[in-house]
Amino acid sequence: MAARGMISWLASARSPRLALSLAPTGIRATGTRGPGTRLVTSCSGGDSTRLEPVDVDGEELPASASSGFKLKELDRPGTVLIGTTQVGAQVLEAARSTITGLEEDQGLQLDIFSFGFEPSYGKAFVRLDKIDNKYGSPTLDDIEVFSRRYGQALADALGEGVSDDIEFEVSSPGAEREIRVPGELTRFAGLPLRVELPKESVAFDGIEVKRSKNDLLATMSVVVTAEEVDEETGTVVLLPFKTKRNEAAFGRKTWNKILKSKKVLRVGFGEITRANIHLEF
Secondary structure (H helix, E strand, O other): OOOEEEEEEOOOOOOOOEEEEEEOOEEEEEEOOOOOEEEEEEEOOOEEEEEEEOOOOOOOOOOOOOOOOOHHHHHOOOOEEOOOOHHHHHHHHHHHHHHHHHHHHHOOOEEEEEEEEEOOOOEEEEEEEEOOOOOOOOOHHHHHHHHHHHHHHHHHHHOHHHHOOOEEEEEOOOOOOEOOOOOOOOOOOOOOEEEEEEHHHOOEOOEOOOOOOOOOOOEEEEEEEEEEEEOOOOEEEEEEOOOHHHHHHHOHHHHHHHHHHOOOEEEEHHHOOEEEEOOOO
């Protein structure tokens, strides 16, 4: 028997989530009507249904995991948290070999967005990136195919006696995933991105951007598109994107001036504290 797996489609904290669970009788679809709880069907020697808390603010892990790390940490691309056990390294390597095998056999272009393994509970969290998708989001079919192959890879790597005790959850990075800077600026060029910049970097010639005296934050979030990425100078040209979020951030009058001027921001890679894909809801 291969390791148990729960297949998740995590669109975003603000949109409904779907989950598919591997069970002896087949695949069952479950979901939620809000961000507070997630209905999970799992199989562990039988078929059962339970409600689990869902991490929304990054403060707690689901009840099935320990406090070894916060699930919010897996929102950052490239994060790998496996502890110091040999099993953790093997579980990660099994995920990597699964991705390699699927590319060779089916041409499926997946990558690990982030990975976490909680040794004390024997649970792995795999977030998959789809390289050839516009938003980097794998489909439910992609996640299902990976999960089935991954369960077998764990059995091969650990032996069925150990792999039967490993539970894993496979999901997308989320609809508004964080992107790597500067590595993925070109990949996601043209898409609206929500970037966090020092306030002094958000400056347009001839346009005064007013700051509230009560605003003590050092950074500002702006929705833009990456127009020119210059690896030699380490800079990127950011074009402000027409969205209500920017109107709220700058104020209507200032935002209208910025839009009409068609002025851009040129910032260094190091000035970007964080960048996420932005979707309008």
